[in-house]
Each structure stands twice: as C-alpha cells, then as structure tokens.
Amino acid sequence: MLFIFSGLVKANDPRGLAYKMQEFFEVWGRDSFLNSLMHNLSDYALAFSVITITLEIIVGVGILLGAYKKFFSALLLILIVFFTFLTGYAVLSGKIATCGCFGDCLPITAMQSFIKDLVLLVLIAIIFFGTKYITPVLTPAFNFLILLISTILVVWFQWFVMRHNPVVDCLPFKKGNNILELRKMPADAIPDKKDYVFIYEKAGEQQEFSIKNLPDSSWTFVSREDVIIEKGKNNEPPIKDFYLSSHSGNDSTEYILSLDAEYYLFFIKDFTGTQDHWLTNFTNLYEFAKKNNRKIYIVSPQSQSARDFFNIRNNYDLTVFSLDATSWKTAARTDASLYLMHGPVVVDKWGWADLDDAVKSK
Numbered sequence: 001m002l003f004i005f006s007g008l009v010k011a012n013d014p015r016g017l018a019y020k021m022q023e024f025f026e027v028w029g030r031d032s033f034l035n036s037l038m039h040n041l042s043d044y045a046l047a048f049s050v051i052t053i054t055l056e057i058i059v060g061v062g063i064l065l066g067a068y069k070k071f072f073s074a075l076l077l078i079l080i081v082f083f084t085f086l087t088g089y090a091v092l093s094g095k096i097a098t099c100g101c102f103g104d105c106l107p108i109t110a111m112q113s114f115i116k117d118l119v120l121l122v123l124i125a126i127i128f129f130g131t132k133y134i135t136p137v138l139t140p141a142f143n144f145l146i147l148l149i150s151t152i153l154v155v156w157f158q159w160f161v162m163r164h165n166p167v168v169d170c171l172p173f174k175k176g177n178n179i180l181e182l183r184k185m186p187a188d189a190i191p192d193k194k195d196y197v198f199i200y201e202k203a204g205e206q207q208e209f210s211i212k213n214l215p216d217s218s219w220t221f222v223s224r225e226d227v228i229i230e231k232g233k234n235n236e237p238p239i240k241d242f243y244l245s246s247h248s249g250n251d252s253t254e255y256i257l258s259l260d261a262e263y264y265l266f267f268i269k270d271f272t273g274t275q276d277h278w279l280t281n282f283t284n285l286y287e288f289a290k291k292n293n294r295k296i297y298i299v300s301p302q303s304q305s306a307r308d309f310f311n312i313r314n315n316y317d318l319t320v321f322s323l324d325a326t327s328w329k330t331a332a333r334t335d336a337s338l339y340l341m342h343g344p345v346v347v348d349k350w351g352w353a354d355l356d357d358a359v360k361s362k
Contacts, residue, residue, distance in 0.1 A: 002120065003060035003076070007154070009105055010053045013166045014158045015333050016104055018049035024086065027095045054154050055079065061150045063127065066136040067143035073128045080117060080124045087114040105170035163353035165333055172238040173331050173339075173346060180257050180344035182239040193230040199223045242331070244299065244321040247307070252321060256297060257344040263295040264358075265339040267332035269325075271305040278336055279314075281355035285338070286316060288359045301325040 010017050022045045029038030041048075059079060062072035090096035090110035108116075127134075136143060161167060169175065172182050198209045200219035209215055244253045256263075264285070289296050296318055300306040303322035310316045323331070331337070334351035338358055341347060350358050 003056050003079075004064075007053050007057035007060065010049075011057065011154060011158050012161060012168050013104060013170075013333060014049045014053055014162060015046065015329075017053065018045040019329050021045040021048055023096060024089075027093070050155070050158050053158065054151060057154050058147060058151055062143075062147060065138060065143050065146060066134045067138075067140070067147065069131045069134045069136070073124075073131050073134075076124050077128045080121050084114070084117040084121050087117050090114070105168060162334060163351055165337070165349065165351040165354075169349075171330060171333070173349070175346050175348055177346050178344045179239060179242065179346065180254070183237050183242060183253075185235065185237050189235040190233040191235050192228050195227045195229050197225045197227050199225065239327075239330075241324050241327045243327075244297075244323060245303075246319075246321060247303070256321070257341075259295075259341075259343055261294075262340060262342050262347065263297065264289060265297055265299050265341055266336060267299045267323075267328060267339070268306060268336040269301055269328060269332070270335050271302060271309050275309070278352040278355055281352075281359070282336075284359050285355055295319075297321055299323050299328070299331075301328045 022042045025038040025042040029035045059076050091114045199222040200215050201222050202219045246252045298306050298320040306320045310318050336352045338350045
C-alpha cells in the first residue's frame, strides 16, 4: 500500500520528480568522467519519472493482488534497493536535501526517507523470500485486466496533470497565496550558527586558523570558509530566488507584484519546438486581456528567445522578464503556464491546455 500511496502522490506532479532526478544527475555529473552521461540522462528525466511512478504503483497493485508474485516481488526488491541507494546517497553526501519520495505534498528529510527505505527493504526481503506463501486473490485473467486498467489510468493521469497542472497543488505558488509574503523569512526562523575558518599559507604549506587564533604577518591569507556549527530551523522562505529581471537587468519583482490591478504572468521556457498547441489560445487571451485592460507579462529563463518569439516573430509587443531556471520550475509545472494575479496574490492559474478557460473566466 505504501508504494501505491507514494506513487499516487508523485503521479500528481511527475515533473516534480523529474526535476529531483535532474538534481541527482547534476550532482553526479560534477565528476568529469560522468559529466557527459549524466547530461544525457538529464534530458530523459521526465520519461524516467513517468516510468518510475508507473512501476511503483503497478508493482504495489500486483503485490496486493498476489499476481505474478515472483516477478513483482523481484521488481519490488529492485525498486526498494534503488530507492535506498538514492536516499542513502542523499544522507551520506549531504548534497541532496530531500529525495522527493512523497513529492512536494508530503516533504520529508533525506534521513527520514533513508530510515523508511531501510525498514521497507527488510519487509520486502521477507516478501521476496516468502512468495510461496502468497496466494492470488483473483483468477489470472482478472488480475491481468486489473493491472492493465491500472497501468492505463496511471499513465493517463500523469499525461493529464502535465497538461493541466497538478490536481492537488502543494507548491508555494498555489491559488490564494501571496508571493511577496512568501518571499520573506518566516517569523519563527532560527538561523544557522556559523563559525569561520581562515586558511593561511607559509613556505608553501597551508594551515587552518580560527578567528581567535590568527597567525602573524609572516603568513599569507588564502581564503575564508564558513563552517556551520549548528543547523537552524525554518530559516528559508517558502519562495526563494524569485526575481523578475527586466531586459536591462533591473529587479522588477516588487514593482510588478505590487500593482494594484489584475494582470497575467505567462511562464514559458521551451522555444525549440512548435508552439501550435498553445499559440492560438494565447492569441485569444492576448485579445481578451487588451479588451479588459489587463497586462500580460512573459516570464522565462530564456528571456531573449522569449522576446524574439513574442515581439519579433509574432508582434505581440509584450514585456518579458527573466527568471532563474530553478525558480521557474517551481512556479510552472506545465510549459507553458498562466497566472492571473492581483498584486502579489495568485488569483487563478492554468496549464497550457486550459488557456481557453482563462478567456472564459471574467
């Protein structure tokens, strides 16, 4: 049941898991001999995400049914070994804060994930070595039919949310949230306790010194490193690094989010393929916005490509803001995404497949 539940939570937002996979690939790609391989794998992160989520749910269904018990118990063991490796790496390396095991709706730490996977590893090993005690619930034909229907539904659901946005929005940009307020540090934040280590060099040898025990002038300063003595708590704002930069490089975030009017933020990233799937509806939105005196602001990590597309190739004459790619991924779970804003508050939001609904809503 835990595998089914975990898979369903992630199926609500497969792009979220894909971004987490890309985070692992990026960390592993820092080793020069793995850089090319990890870069190539990162391009297929979304496909890996959909396959992993589908397998996780279907394996759970198969175990509950007692169907194809040797196959599904072996596959379940392989999955939990893989997940335990990932969470163990996150804990031991300290380079990954969370593993994304339950998506953004149920965030847990890397250590909590690792402990969970170790417990599951033991339990799944018992299932794997005790398959002879598993009795199928239904006939083989019914088991196959249920597994087939489950697979189709899981794949369809993921396809649906990648077009229309997650059914359950657990991100800080959900409807009703105030972006300016969520960019602030929480009131109960406890900062990290830090110390400093100073590195000096003398006669070709480097040595570390504390701030209370600095060397004499015969030593040459090399660098200073921050050392966290004790981790703080709740010391990061829910929305980080959300800066809308103008063409001239100015930070326009406060100005735009403080507008006393309704306006649209249109998040778009990919300009490598055809935009036919949303362009017609965007044109309708553009005409609707002009008629209702609402501004449309384009937000993209590829700001120059966005200016070329909207203002040169299609003559929309729209203001384009640049946004950090990581922040863009958090804000937009479909490419493209549309927000209706009133000042800093997210009034409504739509995936690219629902742009016509934005025109219908007054």
